[in-house]
Amino acid sequence: MSLDNPFPGMNPWLEEHWQSVHASFLTYMRDQISERLPDGLAALTEERVVVENLRDGFGKKTIIPDVAVHQPWDSVPPAAIADSSAGGLALAEPLVVMLDDPIERSLHIVDGSGDLITAVELLSPVNKDNSDGQAAYLRKQRTYQEGGVNLVEIDLLRCGGRVFRAPAHHFGDRGDYPYGVSIWRALEPGKAFSYPISLRARLPVIPIPLRPGDVDVPVDLQPVIDQVYRNGRYKVLIRYDKGPEPRLSEQDTEWARSVIS
DSSP states (O other): OOSSSSSSSSOGGGGGHHHHHHHHHHHHHHHHHHHTOTTTTEEEEEEEEEEEEESOOEEEEEOSSOOOOOOOGGOOOOHHHHHSSSOOOOOOOOOOOEESOEEEEEEEEETTTOEEEEEEEOOOOHSSSSTHHHHHHHHHHHHHHHHHHHEEEEEOOSOOOOOOSSSSGOOOEEEEEOOOEEOOOTTTTTTEEEEETTTOOOOOOEEESTTTTTTOOEEHHHHHHHHHHHHHHHHHHHTEEEESSOOHHHHHHHHHHHOOO
């Protein structure tokens, strides 16, 4: 059985597995970038956890974890919690911490001093819905710009609205170009560069801007998504007999069926 991605570009069925796809995509993209970076730069996958202190009312705080282990408390049987004391010792009362958006991952290119040069954001559904998640992402977008950090935004999701730095109308109609990439360069703050991507097209090779005087690093997105599909064994997990979510148009459904048949 072949484990290769059957689609020439983005596989729309992968959108239903986005949390896992997101993590793998950034890792494989980092590996490709790292091979081509000039001396003095490094590419890192960064994680942040958003927590809310419910006891003392300190509000929300963003932290960078060393190790993150997640299990919903409502999935732990009451007996397991009750029996968790050792040797009859009473356990201290815990501080309850709610995970709003458990993990936010980005790809950061930094210099030897740890200064952020370029941020690569692979958008998630929470970034694109019309809620606090989108507002938080737009604040982060402004923070990058105000700090003079190059920003590369990659959107491989058909859900939600456009939140690119480049204006939405430069990406054409959603039906024709559901995906896209936007690049904002700190040295050209009055411009944004758009790369509309159709469902049936190969994902593009895009430039990653670095420091002034550095040559852009080219990154081929298609091998990245193909590696995500292959290494994640999504051929085994995806139900191609069911349509993807969001649903495809009738014309695109007919095309997709011809690809996977």
